[in-house]
Amino acid sequence: MKRIERTAYLNKLIAFKDKNIIKVITGIRRCGKSTIMEIFRDWLLGNGVKDNQIIYLNFEDYDNYELRNPHNLYAYIKPLILQDRMTYIFFDEIQHVSDFPDIINSLNLKPTVDLYVTGSNAYMLSSEIATLLSGRYIEIAMLPLSFKEYVKGTDSSNNLPQAYTDYITRSSFPYTIELGTYSEIIDYLTGVYNTIVVKDIMARKRLPDVMMLESVIRFTADNIGNILSTKRIADIMTADGRKIDPKTVERYLSALCETFFVYETKRYNIKGKQLLKTLGKYYLVDIGLRRMLLGSRSFDAGRILENIVYLELLHRQKKVYVGKMDSLEVDFVAIDENNISYYQVAATVRDETTLQRELASLQQINDQYPKYILTLDEDPTADYDGIKRVNALRWMMGDVSL
Template sequence: MVLRNQYLDRLIRLRDKEIIKVVTGVRRCGKSTLLKQFERYLLENGVVEEQIISINFEDISFDYLLEYHALHQYITERLLDDRKTYIFLDEIQAVSDFQKAVDSLFLKDNVDIYITGSNAHMLSGELATLLSGRYVEVPMLPLSFSEYAELVGGDVRSAWKKYFTSGGFPYASQIEDEEIRRDYLYGIYHTVLLKDVAARRRINDIELLESIVKFLFDNVGNIVSSKKIADSLTSFGRKTTSLTVENYVTALCEAFILYKVGRYDVQGKQHLKSLEKYYIVDVGLRNLLIGNRNRDIGHILENIVYLELTRKGYHVSVGKLGELEIDFVAEKDGEKAYFQVAATVLSEETFAREIAPLKRIHDNYPKYIVTMDEIPMDEDGIKVINVVDFLTK
């Protein structure tokens, strides 16, 4: 087990604050393990077991608590009068109207509430209304490359090759047998698709849903639209509409299997509302469904860099500069950084193409080209950085 320090430190900073902590992320990204790590931290720092109420709603032992009145009563009966009670509710979206129980518990003295969920829909509607201004989201992703390398050990470059193809789902990274690992990843994929997308959105056409998933997985890093997806599927005999595609894609984003990235006009300094890119929560899932293809190396690399920037707290957009495109404009705390991503820039033609948009940006924010090359080729203050160095610094 590797400590998820980025997220653990966040929970430690939020401890005892009068706010509900909501950890979100795709299934099997490590949310349950994070709660266990935080519980261990509490027990090592003066908290006793009687102060902790921990319920994982994927455990059928707690099926009788899937109704919010029963859940509220169960927890209320176990609250301590003279000390803080730490409440951990894992995969809370399984409880009908859970927000009513959480809201009522939050009103009580001496409670500190932590919940996890595998669907962003839980943060909309009644939850947002009832708990407006009283919760903070802690978005979680599968393992970063640094975490992965720490977990698997050995040579960092060998770890990178495995990470590039197998992704960062924590348990999958410990499975050596390739067939078993594929079966495990298929299990995650189908569970997310059926439980967190189809069941929640009452989608009956699973075949169409999978066709949309495969289209987007195959077009990582390409600008797409609902119309483009619908037209493409229709041309292959899978007739559908832009509205249906839009609804299905929204559901996939809510389940944290896809991340939507909008465009930013660098010259006009404004976010654009049309045409976007989508990135996958973990490249292992893409390789599982689409396969490993040499022509896709740049897009897979781009996906990994996007996830890393997101982990580091950046708001990420696709940059538009006239007719040119910048892979990522990353913003945080009022500062910006610009990133181009390419498998290699060793040829003069490729290097010139990748660096051209960055040279046209006349501000003092840092500019990078992230590549798999080992040879530094900095120019005009624009740094060319190896992807492993970028991911581990």
């Protein structure tokens, strides 16, 4: 399999190397968590670390089944820990180990242990587990490939519009680059989807109705970028003959968010600079999954681009919200430490009416933070009294001239 060097994640791991803090790598299944561990292990070996300083265990490998027992695992690991040099321990899919917080905390107490763990669902960072690891871990949240990573992995920088079409049609999951036909990709995505639904959601949450769960999934996938409430979802689904109550919808959506299948985005009052409790939006982790679920009828260039821009902002380590400016909406408010940036997203703004509509909410914001309109229009960058209209693909590629 072609290995894509995911520099941003690698640099973050390097930055926390040898620090007395547990590195917890989270993300949806098959997004590349095991690969980034492999990349980092190779980096260690290339920078003076010896083979006997590295311990790697994947708990989804049946060869390690007995080590899912915490007593067996600790008995196996303890003799391998070096006393005079750092031992780098990598636990892949740690959620399979019973009482794993106790093991992790115990190993982290040892001065010559540097610990890295992955997990495919948020159980390992639920409120109870987070309390047990409080103050002793950092979460590195992974996503499938960004557009820039996809372009690099497919050597397609000479034709960004075609690369974008492939990106949203085929999938951002790394392994899909190795697959030839679209039917092969659909089969692969179906396998990923079924594993998430059956193993990560139905089994762990003990949900009684898989067909209703899949109805919620399809409804959410069909409504990316729409303001939603659990009551509205329940009312629409019930009207369509799929009777469900708001509490059940909330439970299902929570499970989808915990497995990183769906991301919830809260609303943010720009004037009051505070989060609003109701009516957020939901975005999918991968547009290829959306196409697999809904078919080609699901193609909506504007909403798909909005979903992709949202994921790109997450890739850039931003906290992302839906902005509310009086009666108007700003697609995204992205906050990074003390910096804020505002984004409107549209497939095209060549129509003057559309352009003025996208400008309107940004024009109401009086601060001096950057404001952008991102589109698929292949036009030169334009400036409207400080609001920049830029090509979304060049923006995702990190065009510094923007």
